[in-house]
Amino acid sequence: MSLRETTIETLKNEATGDSYKIVRHKSGLDLLLYPMQDYMFTSAMFAADYGSINNCFKTAEDDDFVTVPDGIAHYLEHKLFENEDCGVFELYAKSGADGNAMTGFENTIYLFSCTENFYDSLRILLDFVQKPYFTQENVDKEQGIIGQEIRMTMDIPRRRVFFNLLTALYSKHPVRLDIAGTEESIAEITPELLYKCYYAFYDLHNMVLSVAGNFDVDKLIEVCDELLKPCEDKKLEILLPDEPAEVAQKRIEEKVGVGVPLFSIGFKCRPFAGKELVRKELAAQYMLSLLAGVTTPLYKKLKEEHLIPSGLSKETFDGKGFFALTFSGESDDPDRVAELILEAAEDAKKNGFDEEYFELLKKSEYGDLVKNLDSPENCAEMMLDCYFNGMDIFSNAEMIQSITIDEVYEALNEFIDSDKMSISIVR
């Protein structure tokens, strides 16, 4: 196996005077390192480009694509916390770190934060994530815990209304499935399947380490030199189904017993990739603020008609093979909310947006960047998010400032289409 040379690149932001480093480590892992010597706190995140949507894949060892049970990426995350001789939390207890992990649609993140013994905790993190230990017994034990986690999430109506929306928007893409799977699907998970997924996705070339806070770059690289185990390229291929442009269903309703109905309105858009995805997402975010932010006529009307007592949240939701815009909140009349959103979009298509406010939004984005750079945790998270999008914090900030009003109108015209709208309501 031939290894690359370790290289270090420094990224700088002239406006705020900040900088951080990207280390292309010889093992194949990229390290995103943001030293903040005035802080005691350090946040470390070891992430795999592997999430719940990666349920059909093939490596060089496979003759054909393999489909694995829904929720297995999340199950694997739980099980990695168990070593052969003890649990990872017991190890962190000795170093004083606060450890955790999370699985999303597209990636899995193992993280810890600490104010002392950083290198000891880093060793624990790098070691356990590279050392799977799955047995029938410990896999069976987790069924009850994850079963209760699934039930817990089912008791969160805000989450239900959003996941129902995804099933309404998407008919084939695995983003329509719950990240944790179902109690039935996780019952199919075996140690062998976990190992198969582990060796396919937990390849250092498919992972990244993001660290911000009080640490020394050279010392951190030394620990990485010692602990990172280079692995061969698995020639991993992911299969995502061809998703039709149309929504799967226009409307989905569920009764779970909430006082005021919850709604999530989604617009399905064509997917993008790479830097185009980032640019489209940013333009869409500006567009959502100009269309439905607190300062807009739409928001004022929604409040005056008492349609959004707890406000209106608006988001872009995108990744590999999916791109959607969502509007969510509580309302006694979600259909009227959807009607007013469509009316406001039509009006903006004809008469344009408040373009002065667009410039103010850019100032606000700059302010958010400055505030976020106050926190090692936010820095580690931002570095990671940008990395998975092929960006860095500062190029991302520049891109935010470079979006034009024409791109915003393009987003409006392309993305707000009543034919591609679904509404999810939980009553």
Place this chain on the structure above:
Amino acid sequence: MSFNLGRERPAKGLLIMHNENDKFRSESIVVRLITPLDEKTSQRLVALNMLMGESNSLYPDKQQFSRRLTGLYGAIFNRFCYTSGDCLVSGFSIISIADRFAKGEQVTSELAKILLCSIFEPDIGDGRFNEVYFENIRHDVISKIKSLKANRHSYAVKRAAEVAFEGEPAAVNLLGTIEDAEALTNEQLVESYHKLMDTAFVSISFCGGGTNKEAQKLVTERFTEFCNSRDYTGIEYEKTASPSAPKAEPRYVTEQLEQSQSKLVMIFKSDCKNEFALKMGVMLYGGTAFSKLFMNVREKMSLCYYCQASIMGTKGGVMVDSGVGHGNEEKARNEILRQLELLKQGDFTDEELEDAKRSYTGSLRSVYDFADDLNAWFFRRFEQGDMLTPNDAAELANAVTREEVMEALSTMKLDTVYVCEPTETAEEGENAE
């Protein structure tokens, strides 16, 4: 890098706290108005707080108000209402970038003026708040009351606290009833505003980088002048903590909601005077991912995804909450109690106690790195009636002995067991065991 900590009482009914560190790039000013909790006035004060967050005489239009904040580099204007012991704390905060990042603009003093305007000059033209905003807020309060059960977990925690502190102000439902909200009038809120300004104890916190000197001066002078001009006869709060006595017998309440999983909340009460011994005991019990509850109720018995213990600081309580499969409530409850008994008897190693101390003191050190955490920390210390720094607290925690932990845990008396179970199989009403 320098840390500035200070506390002064420049006028009757006014406390000003500084907890600043110049490493921060953001600045925040928090104004808290503290009044005794009262069932008759809490809904009005909540509605008033919401209404004062909508506009002020400088920006009577909510859209213009929001637009101005966006233009000030996305400054955040927050409003809040919560209970602290037997008090109601309502107030406002502003968070912004420091002026040195604002490309020549003086954002912090501009924001201080906006904050002062919202508090001293709300939009009360002709003796009434803006009618449209008033109606919006009245409607929002009704919706909030209707939505209380939407988050099953927080609803269960709230209900358990209501049962545990029944008869005390801390049990007051801040949002009140739908009937009262429907009857709420604009005049009542104007009257509540004047009464609040006359009677509230004011606490101001300056946090963040501390470079907003002009803003601090504006706020300090305005409030000092105001507090000196009013005839304040209320409580000169030194603390808000008000421990609750345990019931003679624990109370068991079971209710039902449409849900997938039972929510189990157990509240213990303690008159322990050694705060950090109890803290270490609760860390060992259910405060970490290596605690007795996590390792046994979750990891060994696979009964739940979460089972955690936390201190209810201002009421002298300890709360354990968990989400368990219906049918396993009793099993979980028995194990939660068994683990507590074992700890009381000293069934923990010195190493486990050291691990708990390490975890706690680590989290205390991190407080210095987050402006919001520093603000919250020093207000919590105010609630307790002292001014311990996180470093002071770490020292006290590190000095705790295993005997002190056992003694502290022995003061925990089971007070309330609240279960919210799924409807299909549940009986209706309240069941005493």
